[in-house]
Amino acid sequence: MxxxxxxxxxxxxxxxxxxxxxxxxxxxxxxxxxxxxxxxxxxxxxxxxxxxxxxxxxxxxxxxxxxxxxxxxxxxxxxxxxxxxxxxxxxxxxxxxxxxxxxxxxxxxxxxxxxxxxxxxxxxxxxxxxxxxxxxxxxxxxxxxxxxxxxxxxxxxxxxxxxxxxxxxxxxxxxxxxxxxxxxxxxxxxxxxxxxxxxxxxxxxxxxxxxxxxxxxxxxxxxxxxxxxxxxxxxGGSDPYVVMPSADVAKAAKTAVTARVQNNGQSCIAAKRFIVHEDVFEEFRDAFVAGMRALRVGDPLDEDTDVGPLASEQGRTDLEELVDDAVESGATVLCGGQRPKDFADRGWFYEPTVIADVTPEMRIHREETFGPVATLYRVADLDEAIEVANDTPFGLSSNLWTGDEDEIERFARDSGAGGVFVNGMTASHPALPFGGAKRxxxxxxxxxxxxxxxxxxxxxxxxx
Missing domain, CATH: 3.40.605.10 (Aldehyde Dehydrogenase; Chain A, domain 1)
Known part of the structure; x- marks a missing residue:
């Protein structure tokens, strides 16, 4: 290179x-x-x-x-x-x-x-x-x-x-x-x-x-x-973002948009897998997809731009391959999923994307998505949420949205990640250790x- x-x-x-x-x-x-x-x-x-x-x-x-x-x-x-x-x-x-x-x-x-x-x-x-x-x-x-x-x-x-x-x-x-x-x-x-x-x-x-x-x-x-x-x-990581029924779902969905597309989605600690309890799944999904659709993709030197290009042409190609593989295997694209029409002839842009109906056999379930692509999972309870959250070779950080103290303690105990962030998105601070487990x-x-x-x-x- x-x-x-x-x-x-x-x-x-x-x-x-x-x-x-x-x-x-x-x-x-x-x-x-x-x-x-x-x-x-x-x-x-x-x-x-x-x-x-x-x-x-x-x-x-x-x-x-x-x-x-x-x-x-x-x-x-x-x-x-x-x-x-x-x-x-x-x-x-x-x-x-x-x-x-x-x-x-x-x-x-x-x-x-x-x-x-x-x-x-x-x-x-x-x-x-x-x-x-x-x-x-x-x-x-x-x-x-x-x-x-x-x-x-x-x-x-x-x-x-x-x-x-x-x-x-x-x-x-x-x-x-x-x-x-x-x-x-x-x-x-x-x-x-x-x-x-x-x-x-x-x-x-x-x-x-x-x-x-x-x-x-x-x-x-x-x-x-x-x-x-x-x-x-x-x-790197493939950080889970778990939302339970006692959470402030509207706030969780709004924060989820920022958590996924920060740095054009190219962040190790960006939330990538959104794991939502079935009781609030539709509410979260609708708000999250609406938030992702509303993002402005454009020139990164423009102060009003929310999402700029991926850093390299190869990076965009890798992301497209993950999305295409998921769609071919039965996943549903709720928004995005392609290059923006306004930038078809220049730059390495990709639309903010949400994908549902993801299964463990798909590459996107196991591999890190380094770009503005989110995967959405529906779960029945905290046990299943933790199982899905930990079903990854990575273990950098994790997020939990809940109003239940017992769920906080349980998630902090059982998460396989190096960081557990509750009712907020993952961030680094000089006073707090940063790093992960597993791969x-x-x-x-x-x-x-x-x-x-x-x-x-x-x-x-x-x-x-």
Missing amino acids: PIATVNPATGETLKTYDALSAEDIEVKLARAAEAFAAYRTTTFFDRARLLQGAADLLEADAPDIARVMTTEMGKPVAAARAEAAKCAKTMRWYAEHAQHLLADEHPAESDVKDSGASRAHVRYRPLGPVLAVMPWNFPLWQVVRFAAPALMAGNVGLLKHASNVPQTALYLEDLFRRAGFPEGCFQTLLIGSGAVEDILRDERVVAATLTGSEPAGRSVAAIAGDEVKKTVLEL SGYGRELSDHGIKEFCNITTVWVAA
């Missing part, structure tokens, strides 16, 4: 870039190792000052970088500005909290004595250069949610971003440089996927984090495992769990 900005609203190639040579990569790796040797000894105060400066710059740059993101991957420009604001917020959160999150831990005095020590504590130390392999769908946020905690912990970052968002990738390196981070603390590697293995096997790279597809995750995990290097993986990956980002993923958790023991 070429390293290029291709506007998904028009199909026009705007900029192309040459991949780094082997010599260029060596320079970057050497610079990262040299930077870590000094940066690891800096104080939390120094790191926080730099990260706060990066947040200031990002907020000032938000209108411009938002337009770059929109032209690179198609998200509505208002959502792109919100993404930049969220990144700045997360930078500030880690700048303010990292010292507390990574403070030395002291066991109970009785346990210290029992170990034969006069004193003992646990210290969190940085690991070194970490390779981040990141996707295009949230081209700032996916990177910052790794970079902010990693830099505050004293690590340095090497970014291999998706090949269709090179301008955003280069912006991130420039942002941290302008904020005053020492040279080599955060570097962008304009490389193809074929160059990742050699970089990950380099002894100067100590760990990796990847957000992306399951095949990409398997590949990186296998290489890292062979080298005995730590990894964190977030590999959605392992490890956690954000919160204290995320910053500790790339730390050497060190026992310091002093004899009595």
